[in-house]
Amino acid sequence: MKKSLLVLLGMMMILWLAACSGDGGNEETSGDDNASEETADNGDSEGAESGDEEVTLRIAWWGSQPRHDYTLEVIKLYEEQHPNVTIEPEYASWDDYWQKLAPQAAANELPDIVQMDLSYLSQYAENNQLADLSPFIGSNIDDTNISQNAIDGGKVGDGVYGFNLGVNALSFHYNPEIMSELGYDEFPEEWTWEEYQEISQKAVDAGYYFDNGLKADVFFNYYLRQNGKRLYAEDGSGLGYEDDQLFVDFFKMVQEQVESGATPTPDFLAQLAGPEDDPVVKGEGVGIFQWSNQFVGLEDISESSFEFAPTPGPNVDQGLFLKPSMFFSVSENSEQKEAAADFINFFINDVEANKLILGDRGVPVSSEVKDALLSEVSEAQAKVFEYVAWAEENSTAMGAPDPAGAGEVIELIDGLQEQIAYGEISPEDAATQFRTQAESILGN
Amino acid sequence: MQTNMKQNLWGYLFIGPFVIGFLAFTIIPIVASFYFSFTSYDLFNSPRWVGLQNFKEMFTADPRYLHSLKITFIYVFAGVPLRLLFALIVAMLLNTASRAVGLYRTLYYLPSLIGGSVAVAIMWRNIFGDDGVVNIALMSMGIDPVRWFGDPTAALWMLIFLSIWQFGSSMLIFLAGLKSIPQSYYEAASVDGASFFQKFFSITIPMLSPVILFNAVMQTIGAFMTFVPAFIISKGTGGPLDGTLLYSLYLFKQGFEFFHMGYASAMAWVMLLIIAILTSIIFMTSRFWVHYESEGGK
Numbered sequence: 001m002k003k004s005l006l007v008l009l010g011m012m013m014i015l016w017l018a019a020c021s022g023d024g025g026n027e028e029t030s031g032d033d034n035a036s037e038e039t040a041d042n043g044d045s046e047g048a049e050s051g052d053e054e055v056t057l058r059i060a061w062w063g064s065q066p067r068h069d070y071t072l073e074v075i076k077l078y079e080e081q082h083p084n085v086t087i088e089p090e091y092a093s094w095d096d097y098w099q100k101l102a103p104q105a106a107a108n109e110l111p112d113i114v115q116m117d118l119s120y121l122s123q124y125a126e127n128n129q130l131a132d133l134s135p136f137i138g139s140n141i142d143d144t145n146i147s148q149n150a151i152d153g154g155k156v157g158d159g160v161y162g163f164n165l166g167v168n169a170l171s172f173h174y175n176p177e178i179m180s181e182l183g184y185d186e187f188p189e190e191w192t193w194e195e196y197q198e199i200s201q202k203a204v205d206a207g208y209y210f211d212n213g214l215k216a217d218v219f220f221n222y223y224l225r226q227n228g229k230r231l232y233a234e235d236g237s238g239l240g241y242e243d244d245q246l247f248v249d250f251f252k253m254v255q256e257q258v259e260s261g262a263t264p265t266p267d268f269l270a271q272l273a274g275p276e277d278d279p280v281v282k283g284e285g286v287g288i289f290q291w292s293n294q295f296v297g298l299e300d301i302s303e304s305s306f307e308f309a310p311t312p313g314p315n316v317d318q319g320l321f322l323k324p325s326m327f328f329s330v331s332e333n334s335e336q337k338e339a340a341a342d343f344i345n346f347f348i349n350d351v352e353a354n355k356l357i358l359g360d361r362g363v364p365v366s367s368e369v370k371d372a373l374l375s376e377v378s379e380a381q382a383k384v385f386e387y388v389a390w391a392e393e394n395s396t397a398m399g400a401p402d403p404a405g406a407g408e409v410i411e412l413i414d415g416l417q418e419q420i421a422y423g424e425i426s427p428e429d430a431a432t433q434f435r436t437q438a439e440s441i442l443g444n
Numbered sequence: 445m446q447t448n449m450k451q452n453l454w455g456y457l458f459i460g461p462f463v464i465g466f467l468a469f470t471i472i473p474i475v476a477s478f479y480f481s482f483t484s485y486d487l488f489n490s491p492r493w494v495g496l497q498n499f500k501e502m503f504t505a506d507p508r509y510l511h512s513l514k515i516t517f518i519y520v521f522a523g524v525p526l527r528l529l530f531a532l533i534v535a536m537l538l539n540t541a542s543r544a545v546g547l548y549r550t551l552y553y554l555p556s557l558i559g560g561s562v563a564v565a566i567m568w569r570n571i572f573g574d575d576g577v578v579n580i581a582l583m584s585m586g587i588d589p590v591r592w593f594g595d596p597t598a599a600l601w602m603l604i605f606l607s608i609w610q611f612g613s614s615m616l617i618f619l620a621g622l623k624s625i626p627q628s629y630y631e632a633a634s635v636d637g638a639s640f641f642q643k644f645f646s647i648t649i650p651m652l653s654p655v656i657l658f659n660a661v662m663q664t665i666g667a668f669m670t671f672v673p674a675f676i677i678s679k680g681t682g683g684p685l686d687g688t689l690l691y692s693l694y695l696f697k698q699g700f701e702f703f704h705m706g707y708a709s710a711m712a713w714v715m716l717l718i719i720a721i722l723t724s725i726i727f728m729t730s731r732f733w734v735h736y737e738s739e740g741g742k
Contacts, residue, residue, distance in 0.1 A: 095679060095680040095681075096680070098701065099680070099696075099700050099701060102487060102699075102700045102703060103487075103700060105487065105488065106487035106488065106705075127489065128488070129488065265594075266594065266684065267591045267593075267594020267595055267684065268591070268594060269594075270591070270594040270683065270684045271573070271574050271591050271592075271593050271594045273569070273570075273573055273574075407702070408701075408702045411701075418683065418685055419685060422684075422685055
């Protein structure tokens with residue numbers, strides 16, 4: 001019995017060893033292959049000038065399928081023109097993206113080029129995860145056709161930590177057919193929050209939703225700006241308004257919209273499987289409050305055509321600002337910062353590349369690209385350009401970027417909005433809770 | 445002596461990969477997270493010692509934490525017993541001699557194979573959608589459709605149903621346990637005129653009790669650590685109204701979304717403690733209901 005066990009074990013060991021050495025052998029040979037390739041490559045690059053050096057760049061972005069598709073095409077275009085550069089894309093949806101980025105940052109493994117959002121820019125920049133792009137601007141990144149204002153959108157402290165990929169402005173995208181059914185042949189030139197509620201009521205009476213609600217972190221900030229305040233204090237250490245009545249007024253209105261049926265209930269919205277199910281897309285709602293670059297997508301998935309209207313007043317110009325839609329940042333741990341800057345330059349300034357991008361990442365910051373695109377873009381995109389040009393004239397400076405911790409504050413206020421909509425908490429209590437918790441998040 | 449050394453060397457060599465993996469991916473992270481749980485650590489800057497503050501904050505200043513703890517308890521205490529009951533019923537059905545039994549065993553085990561996967565959770569989203577199978581079935585029975593993703597309680601139950609549906613692994617273990625009960629017991633009972641339920645409660649349950657204990661412990665531990673379905677079904681939010689914000693999901697959010705790694709580590713240690721306490725309670729009660737043959741029925 002014992003003997004046979006030993007024999008069995010012995011056999012297993014031999015098999016295992018054989019398997020191991022086989023693996024080892026393979027690894028060794030393949031390792032050798034790689035090594036020889038590498039040396040060959042190095043030889044090449046040493047022979048040639050630095051422009052031909054083999055470079056591998058990792059680039060990460062968030063978005064939906066159309067954005068993934070065209071971004072991959074832009075990358076292909078770049079690789080064709082720069083045969084020495086290989087680009088490894090890493091893309092995800094918004095939620096997954098940030099959850100993937102955090103551990104990568106902690107491990108100093110951030111991709112060379114990282115798409116950044118305003119709400120996270122400070123967090124990553126202040127923690128020394130991102131490289132200051134200032135030394136590259138004017139050299140690797142051509143800024144001749146880009147306004148200083150647009151570049152400053154990516155400023156944190158004294159450095160530029162994200163390069164603005166395009167600008168956005170808040171807007172109301174409405175269905176003109178439904179509006180005329182409600183008795184408005186033209187959208188009111190300057191509408192106020194009171195008129196907003198009046199038109200909403202008409203929509204309800206006619207059997208329509210008016211909108212999909214006002215996303216708390218975005219529109220509460222807009223509302224505060226209209227009143228001369230901001231969501232965050234200029235130095236980011238706390239909230240930028242003192243009077244909780246502003247919070248109460250805004251969210252009371254939001255709550256009334258849900259109660260009157262002008263905005264779908266939160267449980268209805270949660271049940272929607274995707275943007276295709278959206279009441280506005282299905283012609284059951286008048287319009288939708290969102291960023292200007294989302295207009296084209298809205299027209300794409302719905303059968304109807306939409307129009308632009310500004311957000312409700314008064315003091316629209318105080319409330320509106322041009323927001324960098326998103327940035328490309330270069331990570332501090334990248335060993336190819338210059339090559340990364342070159343790619344960003346291509347992305348921003350190359351007309352051919354932008355014919356693929358077509359303003360999906362906001363209206364291009366380069367005036368040359370913008371002019372070149374005007375003849376290329378679809379009717380829908382032209383409306384976006386037109387609106388952003390109007391907003392440029394009718395807006396005020398954005399101010400300091402969102403502070404570190406903004407991501408958490410946004411989740412907090414969106415959660416409170418949800419609770420208000422479900423009737424779980426009164427706007428008054430929510431105002432107090434928001435103040436205490438947000439101050440403690442930002443104070444850290 | 446020399447052969448001894450040599451033999452030992454071989455031993456170390458063979459155990460090496462496991463030891464290295466165990467150290468690198470289990471022991472060191474455990475020690476590190478224990479240290480982090482007493483610090484304020486944002487993943488970027490070095491951890492700052494704060495003592496017990498994380499633990500204090502959890503129970504005194506974080507209503508969301510208490511809420512996630514509550515729904516996790518509901519999830520575990522509703523889900524695990526139902527899942528075990530289901531597994532046992534199916535195992536007994538499959539224990540009968542029928543020609544198609546092999547096929548059914550495979551079919552019933554399948555959901556567990558693809559268990560924690562993203563695909564299942566996505567499918568679940570469709571099944572429970574507005575026009576999903578579940579709502580169609582409810583309507584055909586004259587019951588109003590439920591907004592599974594819009595109602596926090598319903599959303600939690602949807603997660604519980606998902607966990608019940610994945611009963612395959614406990615079912616297989618039950619099946620093995622059932623097979624080991626000697627047929628002669630049942631035959632003797634039949635001769636004495638015992639009914640099905642008498643046989644079930646006097647033979648099956650006692651004979652199966654060690655297996656039940658094993659399953660109960662393993663499933664409880666597993667249920668506490670549920671993450672993937674809650675994450676996918678709520679699209680990472682834990683919503684609506686935090687109705688599906690299971691403990692691990694909140695822990696993940698704290699660590700990787702809000703950059704509170706110290707707090708997340710503290711949460712992990714509290715979870716360990718809770719699981720340890722629950723497991724010992726199950727073990728302590730087990731001597732009243734678990735029957736080991738080798739101990740002469742004690």
